[in-house]
Amino acid sequence: MNDRRRVVITGLGVVAPTALGIEPFWDGLIQKSTGVRRIDSFDPSAMKAQIAGSLPPYKLGDYIPKAYRKSAKVMACDIKIAVVASYLAVRDAGLITKCTIGRGESPGPTNVESQRFGANIGAGLICADLGELAGALATAADENGRFSLTRWGAEGMTNLTPLWLLKFLPNMLACHVTIVHDAQAPSNTLTCGEASSHLAIGEAFRTIGRGDADLCICGGAESKVNPLAMIRPQLRNRLNTTCNENPERASQPFAAQPHGMVNSEGGGLVILEELSHAQARGARIYGEVTGFGTAASSLSWVKPDEDGGPMARALTRAMSDAQVTASDVDLVAPFGSASVEHDAAEMAAWNKTFGDRLSEIPAMVTKGGLGNNGAGSGAIDFAATAVALHRNTVPPSLNTANLDPACRFRFVQNDPQDAPIDCAITLGTALAGGQSAALVIRKVQE
Amino acid sequence: MSRRVVITGMGWVTPLGHELESVWRRMLQSESGVAPTTIFDGHTFPTSFAAEVKDFSLSTFLGDDAARHDSASRNTRFALAAASEAWKHAGMCDYIGLDASRVGVYLGGGEGPVDFDPLSSAGLAGCLSDSGEIQELDTIKWVQVAEKLLNGTNELEQEPNLAGAHIAAQFGAEGPNFNTLTACAASTQALGEAANIIRYGDADVMISGGTHSMIHPLGMTGFVRLTALSTRNDSPATASRPFDRTRDGFVLGEGAGILILEELEHARRRGAAVLGEIVGFGSTADAFRITDIDEDARGGIASMERAMKSAGMTPDDIDYISAHGTGTEENDKIESLAITKLFGERAGHVPMSSIKSMIGHLIAAAGAVELITCVLAMRDGVVPPTINYEHPDPNCPLDYVPNKPKSIPVRAALSNSFGFGGQNNTLIVKAPST
Numbered sequence: 102m103n104d105r106r107r108v109v110i111t112g113l114g115v116v117a118p119t120a121l122g123i124e125p126f127w128d129g130l131i132q133k134s135t136g137v138r139r140i141d142s143f144d145p146s147a148m149k150a151q152i153a154g155s156l157p158p159y160k161l162g163d164y165i166p167k168a169y170r171k172s173a174k175v176m177a178c179d180i181k182i183a184v185v186a187s188y189l190a191v192r193d194a195g196l197i198t199k200c201t202i203g204r205g206e207s208p209g210p211t212n213v214e215s216q217r218f219g220a221n222i223g224a225g226l227i228c229a230d231l232g233e234l235a236g237a238l239a240t241a242a243d244e245n246g247r248f249s250l251t252r253w254g255a256e257g258m259t260n261l262t263p264l265w266l267l268k269f270l271p272n273m274l275a276c277h278v279t280i281v282h283d284a285q286a287p288s289n290t291l292t293c294g295e296a297s298s299h300l301a302i303g304e305a306f307r308t309i310g311r312g313d314a315d316l317c318i319c320g321g322a323e324s325k326v327n328p329l330a331m332i333r334p335q336l337r338n339r340l341n342t343t344c345n346e347n348p349e350r351a352s353q354p355f356a357a358q359p360h361g362m363v364n365s366e367g368g369g370l371v372i373l374e375e376l377s378h379a380q381a382r383g384a385r386i387y388g389e390v391t392g393f394g395t396a397a398s399s400l401s402w403v404k405p406d407e408d409g410g411p412m413a414r415a416l417t418r419a420m421s422d423a424q425v426t427a428s429d430v431d432l433v434a435p436f437g438s439a440s441v442e443h444d445a446a447e448m449a450a451w452n453k454t455f456g457d458r459l460s461e462i463p464a465m466v467t468k469g470g471l472g473n474n475g476a477g478s479g480a481i482d483f484a485a486t487a488v489a490l491h492r493n494t495v496p497p498s499l500n501t502a503n504l505d506p507a508c509r510f511r512f513v514q515n516d517p518q519d520a521p522i523d524c525a526i527t528l529g530t531a532l533a534g535g536q537s538a539a540l541v542i543r544k545v546q547e
Numbered sequence: 548m549s550r551r552v553v554i555t556g557m558g559w560v561t562p563l564g565h566e567l568e569s570v571w572r573r574m575l576q577s578e579s580g581v582a583p584t585t586i587f588d589g590h591t592f593p594t595s596f597a598a599e600v601k602d603f604s605l606s607t608f609l610g611d612d613a614a615r616h617d618s619a620s621r622n623t624r625f626a627l628a629a630a631s632e633a634w635k636h637a638g639m640c641d642y643i644g645l646d647a648s649r650v651g652v653y654l655g656g657g658e659g660p661v662d663f664d665p666l667s668s669a670g671l672a673g674c675l676s677d678s679g680e681i682q683e684l685d686t687i688k689w690v691q692v693a694e695k696l697l698n699g700t701n702e703l704e705q706e707p708n709l710a711g712a713h714i715a716a717q718f719g720a721e722g723p724n725f726n727t728l729t730a731c732a733a734s735t736q737a738l739g740e741a742a743n744i745i746r747y748g749d750a751d752v753m754i755s756g757g758t759h760s761m762i763h764p765l766g767m768t769g770f771v772r773l774t775a776l777s778t779r780n781d782s783p784a785t786a787s788r789p790f791d792r793t794r795d796g797f798v799l800g801e802g803a804g805i806l807i808l809e810e811l812e813h814a815r816r817r818g819a820a821v822l823g824e825i826v827g828f829g830s831t832a833d834a835f836r837i838t839d840i841d842e843d844a845r846g847g848i849a850s851m852e853r854a855m856k857s858a859g860m861t862p863d864d865i866d867y868i869s870a871h872g873t874g875t876e877e878n879d880k881i882e883s884l885a886i887t888k889l890f891g892e893r894a895g896h897v898p899m900s901s902i903k904s905m906i907g908h909l910i911a912a913a914g915a916v917e918l919i920t921c922v923l924a925m926r927d928g929v930v931p932p933t934i935n936y937e938h939p940d941p942n943c944p945l946d947y948v949p950n951k952p953k954s955i956p957v958r959a960a961l962s963n964s965f966g967f968g969g970q971n972n973t974l975i976v977k978a979p980s981t
Contacts, residue, residue: 143686144686144687145686146687147686147687147688147690147691148690172837175837215834216849219832220832224728226658226705226706226707229765231670231673231684231686231689232683232684234670235669235670235671235673235674235684235689236674236681236683236684238667238670238671238674239670239671239674239675239681240681242671242675242679246671246675246679247668247671248667248668248670248671250587250588250589250591250764251588251590251591252591253591253764253768254589254590254591254592254593254595255591258592258768258771258772259772261768261772262772263772263773263774264772264773264838265768265769265772266768266769266770266772266773267773267837267838267967267968270728270730270967270968271658271707271728272728272729272730272966272967272968272970273837273968275729275832275968275970276832276837276968276969276970277837279832279833279834279969280833280834280835280836280837280969282834283834284832284834285831285832285833285834285845285846285849286830286831286832287830287831287832287853288729288830288831288832288969288970289727289729289736289740289830289970290727290728290729290970291725291726291727292656292658292706292707292708292726292727292728293707293708293711293724293725293726294706294708296708300725304725304740307743307747311743311747313830313853328686328689328690328693329693332690332693332694332697333697333699333702333703335694336694336697336698336699336702337699337700337703395722395723395724395725395749396648396721396722396723396724397651397652397711397712397715397720397721397722397723397724398712398715398716398721399647399715399716399718399719399720399721400716401716402709402712402713402715402716403700403703410721411721414648414721418749531708531712533703533706533708533709533712534706534708534709534711534712534724535712535715535724536708536711536712536724536725536726
């Protein structure tokens, strides 16, 4: 489609285990920081995997207007991450919204029209706060210490706060973010596991492209650092359980001797904006989104296609949408969850799509220092890729020194590498479900 | 020339049955699918009834293929069954010219029902001391029990994108695959965005709609605690009464609705019957409050305005409105206000009904099931009723098609879905041009 409006990236908000905010996050990548450590938000000692990418401490109040602070009571961790990321993205983009005015950071007026400001936010299967839920369930125990549904219905459930359900609805990420910043244009919540962020950003790209909004705040957030989210993949032997004593080494994407994934929490929200809108307000532009492609597995919802078929199709479609070929791409950002069979399938997909080109151009993967948070990982990758493109700098990829021999990615090991980057591509793929999506980012061409 | 998106197949699994025509007949006979809860023992719950799907077996729809989906959640089973009916209805089973990479899926799929028994047992193990006192959660004890009782596959199948993944596998859909979960607006949003995907050119065929079941102990608990549900336990069949002055909340339902959306020329080339055309879609956010709808109906009005603008239509072109119509005090009043403001003098003359009066609120699946009724209304020239409508409410002054269906030509219908938290979506469908 040649008549679509052009869409650029003007703001990046990252909430990661290594840092909050795009600048410190990028510095962390350059310095090879890790956010993976022993879990301290609950006692993990009975878990097989006792480590995760946990967020540094933060105060939600530092990111929202004072008047909104009481809403924190109805926010699961996932929602808080999204709200923080939204503030960081809005500030990075130089936007003045209801939130920044409400925080007294600007007298106003806003520089974004609410009716033209949309949201597409990826979310996961938000876990209940186990302490709260289990504590309430325990009030419905019968004489033998067994749970009684009769007691629960009659009385026990009143031990849950009336607004309990609202903490865990996946659409609440977008609802809180749109309320805080007064974004009233098209609003969506994508729930496709690790593909969610890419799907959300891609859909926002289309929404602005066809004229339904001028700006969208998009990306995703999730927390997988809680007992339920830790035990789910553990039941299916997906987590690395061999590195409890050396957590910084645990997340090894595309490793020669793979041991599995590391859970984490975090997310990213980015501001996509129609090109002339961004130019008119003199916004700093990181790059232009020029292509989006998505595909799914028709074989299995549990395992990835061994040949990485859906991921390869997503990459091919995104490049075709961007009217580029593999030879135009000079930076690749694979997902690299460190989940054993998914990494193998992903390598196959990139090898198939890029062939020899893969060993000629730099690559970057963020999971080594962050772990995988699910729905928000893709947006963190997208933000890191956008900065790399903008600065012509490829950051080192932690824990990629001993790669699988089949892996042809050229990850940077120590010092960041200066490289002219005109065109980058990033991939997200749902570990369960197989949905895959890719985005192409380019420097803005006149 | 922009690509046009038509509907070529429809299927549903509802509290009034699973077959397209018989469910429609029952709706036109003003039947209720609401009854005491049987999926779990909820007799002491403040609300002890729901609109459950009954007599459902996936093998009725998929035959031997059903075994392949043995681990699927209740949501996913509903979605597979509805998709199978829609696929058949669209004549896709015998069509060999399909390019799998041009077939996509866009669902408003809910999370699968919580595996409640192991979760509650582990919860008690973590929170009860040896002497039975309630204590702060001991994660060590919790993990020891949870590891034994929870099942990894059951947990995996709760992921909201799994229904779409099962559908892709069953019908060989290798194209775009999305799942949205904008609460009660999800499947309307899915259909609107699926149409956008076809229009843009990323796919020629989309399997789209929604599926959801929150009729499990924690789902019911969540809505009970919000005081969103009707508590008319002595008369479940009359409990869902949208727009009636004595309404006291919605009735939780479950099910799925799936439509086959197709690019018009693609449908013509294979000689498919066109059932309707998706001509308008609007999506907005209230950006107001998490727990309340803006009193001026700002978000709902904006959503309908966007849909009409994209369809190139005005309120004069709309012959029927499928209401969000949940039966809560607030929704029905503000939705009626939105129509009154937007439709002006025409407001009371356009019939607007809520099939939630008969099948309850299917949450993420509601919008897709409602859109199917819009298409059937256009085909048959009859709009479904709002049942249990007995007491007019001055705050709800429109024509709600009380209790009996109404025969009226419908050339275009508008369907609203408003998600909890303020995500609003509107679709407009047009009868096939003859």
